[in-house]
Amino acid sequence: MATYNRITPEIAAQLRAVVGNRFYEQGGVDPNYSHDEMPIYGKYMPEAAADVETTEEVSAIMKICSKNKIPVTCRGAGTGLVGGCVPLAGGLVLCTKRMNKILAYDMDNLVVRIQPGVLLKDLAADAQKRGLMYPPDPGEKTATVGGNISTNAGGMRAVKYGVTRDYVLAMTVVLADGRIIELGKSVSKTSSGYSLLHLMIGSEGTLGIITEMTMKLIPSPVCDVSCLVPFRTVEDCIHFVPKVKLANLDPQSIEFMDADIVASSAAFTGNPIFPERVRSEDVGASLLVTFTGYDEDELDQKMIKLGQIAKESEALDVLVVATSANKKSAWAARSSFLTVIEAETRLVDEMDVVVPVDKIPAFLIYIRGLGEKVGIRLRNFGHAGDGNLHIYCCSNDLEEEEFKRRVKIIMDAAYTKCAELEGQVSGEHSIGHAKMSYLRESVGEDVFELMRQIKAVFDPDMILNPGKVCDSGLAER
Amino acid sequence: MLNILVCVKQIPDIDLVKMDPETGNLVRTGVPTLTNPLDLNALEAAVQIKERFGGRITLITMGPPMAESTLRECLAVGGDEAVLVSGRGFGGADTLSTSYAIVKAADMKGRFDLIFCGKESLDGATGQMASQLAERFDAAQISCCLSIEDIKDGRIRATRALENGRELVEATLPCLLTVEKDNFYGRLPSLDAYLASKSAPITVYAETDIDGLDPQKIGVPGSGTIVPKIYPPELPEPGQIIRTGSPRTDVGRLLELLTEKGSL
């Protein structure tokens, strides 16, 4: 069984020799490196941290750390929600936020080579300047693209364009022992052996450190428009989703939001763009459907069709988000949801389950009942178009221990229900250490053991991001 | 039924307007336009009144032909009719002559009980139009309106924001109002109205279409003010920029400096 060593002054000196004054120890380590955006899962300070800038630095560091059995936890912007980048075993935090260069565009093949610390919003904006779009659109725009790849982040546009995985063509990876390998090629097809590239995607820094990647881009759609479709009830709202999908309207996103989150967001941002009452009726839940296209007529036709479906269903109305000012407001409101929850709540925990789209109402009704029974306030919103729901357990008055106890009851029951509905533990936030036991239950022992064996092949000393995904043996070490 | 007029303006996105360093002129070409946000709050107030008390909303703007898109945007959220005052003769107008042209054009559509306009436009930002329109309409005026309590017997009762509190007032109709945005956030248009607005007829008035319009009182000749000169703001010499290599050390240095100055 692997054991870890501490970072001695000698090892520290070697690490400092690699990155110079970008190496920090003890009090010099940024306290934020002890947590991500879900502090309920605990804070763990590393012994030291290094802000790396090049593949070679990462390689040199991994050589030192593997030789000395120092745990290494890779971190981007720290915007994760499952404790994925938290250094459970102490050791070294390797932060890629300074590897934030967009290296080169290949305009003939519509690909871009970037470093892992490039922020999602910066890549999106930079591509936009060239008339290109980076389709994955996770809600957290200040996440790094490296982090997005490590968690296979999804986001709102997944309905039309797919998830991060679909846009990674190649990458440079530093292995646990410091070797540098290249995975994938800038081609659109491959049938060449096991895809280690795709194994790396979503591996949360447990198999290697990604230091450079080649991403696929598409020509930017010329115009877009969103429709807000309000309903009396959550059920009416969710039942509308398959109708939209069947109508061949090819929406870019179909977002679900219930009345509670809309009200909280309006109070928080001071911007009530999503109405709480429509035609003198209270809105229970709304869908935000976004279309993209190459001219306004095309979008109008899609909206007309959507309007027809809405008339035949329980929709209260169809509202149009067409002006740039309204788009800005709608976007700001939608992207404030998580923050609103964090701001108005002292204790938060979350689930990021994904179920087949037609099972959403069943799951939501179940979970609401559960919340009431157990005495936990629930907030939910999500990507209705792909069945991915973000469910937040919130409390302002419970003691932390009691909150955790109640949340565990909800989570246990919810993930069981999720499995029963043929769903998955995580749609896009991944496993980290917070959801490991649920992953294990969900996939079963055979699959879980295979994952552990794969991990051992890449990282025999278990120094890469200990205690995450399938590494259930940390406590023994 | 209340006859309501809402005055709106299309403005360039001022965040994107640049000054040509060579000529000192403002570069507006290619800059996207938008409807002055405060006008949309005014429109929302009018739509709420229409819903509560019944009414008909006429929109009016003055500007180049492209200002039509602003009128369509407003038609989609509750306007019933739209008037575009457009012609070369109206160009270069200040508030004195713009208010004259708007009121003369509005007169073509009858008498209005209520007139709404934004507190100011983000581009011109004089904040004078409301008062000057009120004067020319010979109307009472409630500026910075927070809420509309009631309208009956030819009177409107409303609250308005002052520097240190809120005032309850009652005014006779016709009355012109500007509104605070807090209770009058613009709404999203309904799909049917949005689609209908795309092909809705818009009345366009050129100089010669407006009865009794005095050409000496519109455009540049009718303006009281001119702008003989614009120039970039004179900037003081830059301060000391701390560049030590990393945010952490930058902040460290800053705090040292502030401590020396006794500012902390």
Place this chain on the structure above:
Amino acid sequence: MKKSDYQNMWVYIEHDGRTAAPVGLELCCELRKLCDQTGDRLFAVVLGELPESELDKVKDCGIDGIIRVSGTGYEYFNTDAWAKAFTVLSRKYNPSAIFVGGTIDGRDFAPRFAVQLETGCTSDAMELGWDAETGDIQFIEPAVGGKIMAVITVPALRPQVGTIRPGTFPCAPVGAKQEIERIEERIDFDPEKIRCRHLGFIPDESDPELDIANADCIVCVGNGLKDSEHLERYRTLAKLLGGKLGCTRPLYDRGILPYKLQIGQSGVMVKPKLYISFGVSGAVNHTAGVDADVFVAVGKNPEAQIFNYCDYGIVGDMDEVCDEMIAQIKALRQ
């Protein structure tokens, strides 16, 4: 119209029956300087009752005369009586210019009487100049969100009307003149004809967080702020420094912070000991409202004008720098 027929400049003295609002005094002080250039005489115009002791303060600002208007209709501010009074007075005395404080009331009635007189009106000038050749006042003000300064004149009409925001000019009285002309006018406005009547007033509850005018330390957040979600850290920093949070106009427009926290010419004028801006571009409209002992600017764009106004600047990600400040200040205090 012959411009030379119009002489002397007027300042409207806004008051509540007990005290004169500072803006009237500020304008008198500033216009004293202008009148010394132009040769005009400076008159203060007072509508309704105001105690002599307050009038003495006005006199201290170097005026040449006072026009006192009495009559019906002036018990409580109303735009009808006020606009009418100025129209009547102006027609009688033909002043060259009339200045009115850019308060809510001032901005209501000044543009109205300008229309009654069919003359040019400007608002929010930050500087006043004078073109000796044309005899026109130059109203100099930021335009297009502060990107440019515009010189505005009223070239052919008189009087030249301007509203000026409170706090634009300092109140620096030069002392009372020996002889001050006093003109008494009675202008009755039939109270029945006041079209907008005052029915009641509810003062705002005072929220200390919203009272930033006298704060010693201000952390000001500008349009660089990505979203309301990123705001909390700035509040934390302000609290840590014993100061208050403020913002620039775009944040108010974006609905992120209330109007009372908006710093600048069209918001609150502040004079803190320490002022730290984050993500503020430095438009003149904003910086005109800041009179700080020590001015710190943090922002991503090294070209931003704000760095011309600061004593110390840091170019970088505003959130990151703020977090760093919080951490290091906490460490310093431990």
